[in-house]
Every structure is written in structure tokens, then in C-alpha cells.
Amino acid sequence: MRTSPAGYLITLAGVALVALVTHAALPHLGLASAALLFLLPVLAASVRFGTGPALVAAAGGALAFNFLLLPPRFTFRIDGFDHIVSVAVFLAVALVTSRLAAELRAREAEANARAAAHAEQAEFAALLSGDTPDVLTRALAWIAARYGAARLIARDALPSEDSALSSLDLSAAGWALQGAEAAGHGSDTMPASGWSFLPFAPGHPGGSGLVAVARPMSGTTRRAEEMTQLQALARLIGQARDRLALADERQSRERLEDRDALRRTLLAAMAHDFRTPLTVLAGEVAALDGDPAAKDRTLAQVHRLGAMMDDLVGAARIEGGALDPQIEAVDLIDCIDAACDRLASALAAHQVERTLPADLPLVAADPVLLTHILVNLIGNAARHARARIAISASPEDGSIQLHVDDDGAGIADDLQDRLFDRFARGAGSDRDGGSGLGLAIVKGFADAMALTVGAGAAPGGGARFTLALPLRQVTIA
Amino acid sequence: MTRVLVVDDEAAILRLVSAVLERGGFTAVPAATARAALAEFERAVPDAAIVDLGLPDMDGVELVAALRQRMSGPLIVLTARDATGDKIAALDLGADDYVTKPFDGDELLARLRAALRRAGRAIAADGVLRHGPLEIDPARHELRLDGRQVTLTPREFLVMEVLIAAGGRLVIHADLLRRVWGPSHVGDSDYLRVVVRALRLKLEADPSAPTLIRNEPGIGYRLGEV
The missing domain is CATH 3.30.450.40 (GAF domain)
Structure with missing residues (x-):
């Protein structure tokens, strides 16, 4: 760092002041003490202004000491060896002192700069800690x-x-x-x-x-x-x-979760609002006098409306990503039973055959979703069967193949590819079929549980739907 | 006359269920809110209650718990088909059974009558529990089917004991697991599947179409109606 001229001037003024004082007080001081006093401006200059002024103070001090105090006084002549030593020692001490002081000063300046840099970083970090986007x-x-x-x-x-x-x-x-x-x-x-x-x-x-x-x-x-x-x-x-x-990421995730929660709440509310009038309808119809067959037909329609509502809610759950399959060991017999119970009125006119081996292994699935799948597959079979529905299961390379067969017209070629799409329906007689969502839900629920579902021809004609289910090994405590 | 409290915030359902109950020979006591239901309990404890889980002034499941503390008679909840969690919670807090909407009156009456029958069942003096063709003698560790003794493993016996003691009431999986395997196994429904499969092979006429041990997928087991 360059020192301003003022530094040199102040240093020289200091030397002059010391020269005046020592000159006046020489009789009381003695030469050695006077020489020590000349070190003061050197020290002060090196600490305050750096090496340059310190050197000037040292040189000026040496000259003034020689000129004013060393006999013969008021000349630059040095008589005697001891006086030469005095001036030399004074210069050496002044130089070393100035060097040490200057180093100290540099170190202090460095520390100050570091502290300033840290303070600046802290201020900057505080500025950055805000949460506003700007x-x-x-x-x-x-x-x-x-x-x-x-x-x-x-x-x-x-x-x-x-x-x-x-x-x-x-x-x-x-x-x-x-x-x-x-x-x-x-x-x-x-x-x-x-x-x-x-x-x-x-x-x-x-x-x-x-x-x-x-x-x-x-x-x-x-x-x-x-x-x-x-x-x-x-x-x-x-x-x-x-x-x-x-x-940002957390916020957008929370927004998504909020939206899912809202969707679920809406679904539940909607389902509740639809089921209440359906329940009342079923109750009022049941209480009516008149032809019992007509009453049963009406009730069957009301129950179909209820099943469609289940499908709609199911479809919305698939759409909304609100499915959270709880995979556990499932006894297929339980789910087939529950599905047939729920479809009791639709199945009343059909013969339902079950071919399930007594040692049918347990499968890995979500029991509630699997039951809904079976309700839809067996309900679909009931709508298309002429007289007979066959439910069979057999182990096949590490999985269980579950078949639901009917003896209806089978799957039309033009429908095969889009069978599991929403609102895909066979032409003609099955217009009064389901919601048009049934098989799409089968597919959606099966996908959610990582099961594969397929459709083809049943051995005796008619349609066959096949669900492949992984085995579940259970070690019991 | 058997008094049945009906709690539902939908006036139409309240009217319908009341009509069904009157037709079935019961006295219906309607309440549109949880508060009204609890107030009715202060007047006179009913013999049975039918509770909708979707109430405006109180969580239906909480109301079930509150009612269960105040009555011992049957408690049946009305719920949506897909509300599996609510069904389990209500059953766990003391509901006897559930009926999903839309239901018809005959189904509701049948469930109510079955629940009342179970509630009025006296325990035989010999300590033997009976359910249809099943007889279980906990003291002698014996189970008989149509008078014929069936050999069961200890777990199988415990499961049957719980189910027969429930007498056709739905027992949720967690409850069965807690009582047979202990509280640390309430989530291990896999165990139940294995044991129930074995039981069906020993007890059912056609194990692929069981009539004695019935399952409600995702919820629990009950013995078939007799």
C-alpha cells in the first residue's frame, strides 16, 4: 500500500519535535536516553504509516542525533569510535523495530480485511435467507x-x-x-x-x-x-x-396432495349423495303393494344403479391416483364368495359352477380391490351368459390363473382390442349392460396391484376372462 | 316392544328406516343428529340402534363408541360400500354389524333380528358354546361338528372359540389376530388365511364354497347364519 505524503510530513514533524525536546533537555538526559527518545518516531511511523515513513524517521533521527547532540555538536562530523557505534546501533535498532512493527501492521490489516469479508458474507447470507421469490x-x-x-x-x-x-x-x-x-x-x-x-x-x-x-x-x-x-x-x-x-418442490407436492385430498372428499360426498336417494328408492319400492316380480325387477335396477355408482367412484379413484393397494395373503375363495353374495340377485337366474382345487394356494392381492374386480367380471359374465357361469382357478408356473367363463356369444373381434377401454360395449343385446366402466375398472385395479388380466374364448364357446395372481408364501408363527 | 334408535341426518332415510322397522314390528325412535341421539339415551336407553356414519355434528365412528358405552344391545351402522376403514373402525369400537347403502328393508331387518338373537343368547349351563352344527367346549378343548369330534391345532381351536363366542357376529381381522396370536400380530392377516383354510378343509362340506366360516374381504370373519 502506498503511503500518502502527509505520512512522511507527520513523521518528519515527529522527528523534529523529538530533536527539539532532546536538544533542550540534553543536560538532564545524557546521550543514551536521548538516542532512545529518537526511536519513538520510528516506532510510531512504522505502526501508523508503514515501512517508508519508518525508514525516513530512522534516517532523520540518526542525522538529527548526530547533528544536534553528538559532540562536536552542530556538525555532521563524528569524532571517536564510540560515537560511530552509537549511531550504527541506533540505526540498526530503528530498522529492526520498523520492520517488526510494519509486519504487525500488515497482519492486523489482513485480519481486518478478513473480518470485513466475513461480515459481508454474513450480511449476504442473511439477505439470502429470506423466503420470498425475489x-x-x-x-x-x-x-x-x-x-x-x-x-x-x-x-x-x-x-x-x-x-x-x-x-x-x-x-x-x-x-x-x-x-x-x-x-x-x-x-x-x-x-x-x-x-x-x-x-x-x-x-x-x-x-x-x-x-x-x-x-x-x-x-x-x-x-x-x-x-x-x-x-x-x-x-x-x-x-x-x-x-x-x-x-418450491415441497410446495408443489403439498399442493398436489391437497388436491388429491379434496378429490377424495368430493368423491366421498358425491357417492354419499347418490346412494341416499337410491337407498330411499329401494326402500319405497320394497314397501309397495303389487306384482312381486315387477318389484324384484325394479329393485334389481336400483341395485344396478348402486353398482354403477361403485364403478364411478372406482374409476375416479383410478383416475385420481387415489388407489393405495394393501397387498396381503388372500384366499381367492373368500373374494369369489363375497362377489357372488353381492351379485346374488343378478346370479339367481344362472347356474354358477366353481372348480377350485381344495389346496388352492393363497395369492398376493388387495382383498377389497380383488373383490371389486371379481364383482365386475362375474357381473359381466352374468349379463352375457345364456345359462351358465364357470369360475375356475389353477396353479400355473408360479401363479394362479383365475378364469371367469360364460356361455354367451363370446367377444366380438372388433371389441377385443378395446375391451378394457372405458365405455367399450358390445353391440346389440347387451345395451342394458353395466356402466361401461366395469372392465376398465378391472384393468385399472389389476394394474394397481400389478396383476395381469386378459380376455379370450372359453373352452365351450363364450367369453373367458383370466386374471393371473402371484402366489403368496406365508410362514406362520 | 323392542325400541330401535335410528340416527341419520337424511330425513328420507330416517323416514324409510322407521317405516321398515314399524313394518318389522319394532318401535322406531328417530334422531337426526348425534346430539339428539345422545339426548334420547338420557331419556331411555333403546334396545338397539341403527347409526349412519355420516353425521353433521359428530364423527359417526365416535358416536358408535359413545353409544356402545351406554348400551349393550345391538348396534348396526349404515355406511358406503367403499368405506372399508370406517366399517373396521366402527366394528372395532363395538358396532355389531354394518349394512351398506343402498340396502333394502328386508336385509336390514334380517341383520337386526340376527343381532338381537345373538344378544339374547344365554350361555349354556355346561359352559359349552353352540352355533348351528358346531359345539365347542373350552374347558375340555373339544370341538364337535354334528356331534362328531374334530381334531384341531391350538391356533385353529382358538380361532373357532372366538368365532363361536361371537355367535355369527362379524369379528374383524385385527381382533381375531389380537386374541389368538397376541397384540403384536394384529397386522398379520396372512396367518388367519392359513388357519382358516385348514379349518375349512376340516369343517366345511365343500371347502371351495364355505358356509360355516364366512369372510368379508378386508374386514373380518363371521360364522354363517343358522
Whole structure:
């Protein structure tokens, strides 16, 4: 650091003052003490102004001591060996003192600079800790006010055409991202660039971006300490950016979850609202006098409406991703039983055959979803069967193949491909069939449990639906 | 006359269930809110209750728990088909049975009569529990089917003991597991499947179409009606 001329003047004034005092007080002081007094300005100058003024104080002190105090006084002549030694020792002591003091001073200045840098980083970190979306913009403005125009460059958004960045700047930016160390102005790499490029995560190639800071307006070169400080600030910005991205992600996930919860609540409310009038309808019809056969037909229709409601809710659950299969060991017999119970009125006119081996292994599935699948498959069979429905299961290479067969017209070729689509229906007689959602729900629920479902021809004609279920090994305590 | 409390916030359902009950020879006591239901209990404890789980002023499952503390008679809940969690919670807190909407009156009456029958069942003086063709003698560790003794493993015997003691009432999986395997196994419904499969092979005329041990998928087991 250069010392201002004032430093030298004040130093010389100090030396002159000591010279005056010692000159006046020589009779009471003695030569040795007087020489010591001349060390004071040297010490003061080296601490206050640095090496240059200290040297001046040392030289000035030596001259003044010689001229004013050493006999013969008021000449620069030195008589006698002991006086030569006095001046030499004085000079040596003054030089060493000034060097030590100057070093101390440099160290103190360095500590001050470090403290200032840390304070600045702390202030910057506090600025970045905000949660508002404009935090990064404010941080860049903060850097711009102190160091020069600043901007963020994301790894995946390295501008190719930009009026502010030349091709040299862009290659420096690319290099900084690749090498994960500072590049451009103020660094060792492409220092001719108009910007300093400081990666978010120095030393970690593959970081997400960098901060670019324009070279100082004054035209001077950015010093190493400033680069270090900017690098620290860039690192803070990178951390803040990661944190903000994480918070963003969490927020959008929460929004999604809220929407799912709302959807589920709406579904439950809707289902409740539909089932109440259906229940009342069923009750009122049952209480009517009149033809019991007509009553039963009406009740069957009401129950079909209820089943359609179940399908609608099921379809909405699939759509809304609200299925959460609880896979456990399931006895297929239980689910077939429950499905047949629920379909009792629809199955009354049919012969239902079960061919299930007594040692049928347990399968892995969600019992409630599997039962709903079976209700739909067996209900579908009941609508298309002429007289007979056959439910059979057999173990086959590590899984259970469950078949639901009917003796109806079978699956039309044109329907085969879109059988499990929503609202796919056979032509003609099965117009009065289900909701049009039944098989789509079978597919959706099966997918949710990672089961495969297929359709084809039954051995005796008619349609066959097949569900492949994985075995569940149970070790019992 | 048997007094049956009906709790539902839908006036139409309340009217319908009341009509069904009157037709079945019961006295219906309607209540539109949980508060009204609890107030009715202060006046006179009914012989049975039919409770909708979707009430405006109180969670239906909580009301079930509150009513169960105040009465010993049958408690039947009305619920949606897909509300499996609600059904299990209500059964766990003391409901005897559930009926899903839409239901018809005869089904509701049948469930109510069965529950009342179970509630009025006296335990035989010899300590032997009976359900249809089944007889179980816990003291001698014996189970008989149509008078013929059947050899069971200890777990199988315990499961049957719980089910026969429930007398046709639905016993949720967790409850069975807790009482047979202990509280640390309430989630291991896999165990039940294995034991029930073995029991069906020993007890059912056609194990692929069981009539004695019935399962409600995802909810629990009950013995078939006799």
C-alpha cells in the first residue's frame, strides 16, 4: 500500500519535535536516553504509516542525533569510535523495530480485511435467507452495488446469444462450469473476459450454475482477495438457490396432495349423495303393494344403479391416483364368495359352477380391490351368459390363473382390442349392460396391484376372462 | 316392544328406516343428529340402534363408541360400500354389524333380528358354546361338528372359540389376530388365511364354497347364519 505524503510530513514533524525536546533537555538526559527518545518516531511511523515513513524517521533521527547532540555538536562530523557505534546501533535498532512493527501492521490489516469479508458474507447470507421469490434478484443487486453488475447463469441455460456476453465470455463461463473453478476476469483462465465467472460449487464439477460479475467500472483489475470473496458469495447464492428449489418442490407436492385430498372428499360426498336417494328408492319400492316380480325387477335396477355408482367412484379413484393397494395373503375363495353374495340377485337366474382345487394356494392381492374386480367380471359374465357361469382357478408356473367363463356369444373381434377401454360395449343385446366402466375398472385395479388380466374364448364357446395372481408364501408363527 | 334408535341426518332415510322397522314390528325412535341421539339415551336407553356414519355434528365412528358405552344391545351402522376403514373402525369400537347403502328393508331387518338373537343368547349351563352344527367346549378343548369330534391345532381351536363366542357376529381381522396370536400380530392377516383354510378343509362340506366360516374381504370373519 502506498503511503500518502502527509505520512512522511507527520513523521518528519515527529522527528523534529523529538530533536527539539532532546536538544533542550540534553543536560538532564545524557546521550543514551536521548538516542532512545529518537526511536519513538520510528516506532510510531512504522505502526501508523508503514515501512517508508519508518525508514525516513530512522534516517532523520540518526542525522538529527548526530547533528544536534553528538559532540562536536552542530556538525555532521563524528569524532571517536564510540560515537560511530552509537549511531550504527541506533540505526540498526530503528530498522529492526520498523520492520517488526510494519509486519504487525500488515497482519492486523489482513485480519481486518478478513473480518470485513466475513461480515459481508454474513450480511449476504442473511439477505439470502429470506423466503420470498425475489431473494436471488436482491442478492444480485447487492453484489452489483459493491462489485459490479452481476447475473446468474444456470448450467442448463447457458445463453448462446447475448449482447452482454461475448463469445470469449461465454467460453469462460462454460469453462468455469466444466472445471468448477473461477474463470474470466481476475482469474488465471481467460482473464481478458469482461466478466468474472464464479461457480456455485467450486471443486464439484457438474454444479448447477454460476454467478457472473462484470469487471470493475474503474478499469482496474479485480484483486485476488476480491475474487475469493466473490467466490464465497457465489457459493452462498448456490446454496440459497438449492434451498429455494427444494422449497418450491415441497410446495408443489403439498399442493398436489391437497388436491388429491379434496378429490377424495368430493368423491366421498358425491357417492354419499347418490346412494341416499337410491337407498330411499329401494326402500319405497320394497314397501309397495303389487306384482312381486315387477318389484324384484325394479329393485334389481336400483341395485344396478348402486353398482354403477361403485364403478364411478372406482374409476375416479383410478383416475385420481387415489388407489393405495394393501397387498396381503388372500384366499381367492373368500373374494369369489363375497362377489357372488353381492351379485346374488343378478346370479339367481344362472347356474354358477366353481372348480377350485381344495389346496388352492393363497395369492398376493388387495382383498377389497380383488373383490371389486371379481364383482365386475362375474357381473359381466352374468349379463352375457345364456345359462351358465364357470369360475375356475389353477396353479400355473408360479401363479394362479383365475378364469371367469360364460356361455354367451363370446367377444366380438372388433371389441377385443378395446375391451378394457372405458365405455367399450358390445353391440346389440347387451345395451342394458353395466356402466361401461366395469372392465376398465378391472384393468385399472389389476394394474394397481400389478396383476395381469386378459380376455379370450372359453373352452365351450363364450367369453373367458383370466386374471393371473402371484402366489403368496406365508410362514406362520 | 323392542325400541330401535335410528340416527341419520337424511330425513328420507330416517323416514324409510322407521317405516321398515314399524313394518318389522319394532318401535322406531328417530334422531337426526348425534346430539339428539345422545339426548334420547338420557331419556331411555333403546334396545338397539341403527347409526349412519355420516353425521353433521359428530364423527359417526365416535358416536358408535359413545353409544356402545351406554348400551349393550345391538348396534348396526349404515355406511358406503367403499368405506372399508370406517366399517373396521366402527366394528372395532363395538358396532355389531354394518349394512351398506343402498340396502333394502328386508336385509336390514334380517341383520337386526340376527343381532338381537345373538344378544339374547344365554350361555349354556355346561359352559359349552353352540352355533348351528358346531359345539365347542373350552374347558375340555373339544370341538364337535354334528356331534362328531374334530381334531384341531391350538391356533385353529382358538380361532373357532372366538368365532363361536361371537355367535355369527362379524369379528374383524385385527381382533381375531389380537386374541389368538397376541397384540403384536394384529397386522398379520396372512396367518388367519392359513388357519382358516385348514379349518375349512376340516369343517366345511365343500371347502371351495364355505358356509360355516364366512369372510368379508378386508374386514373380518363371521360364522354363517343358522
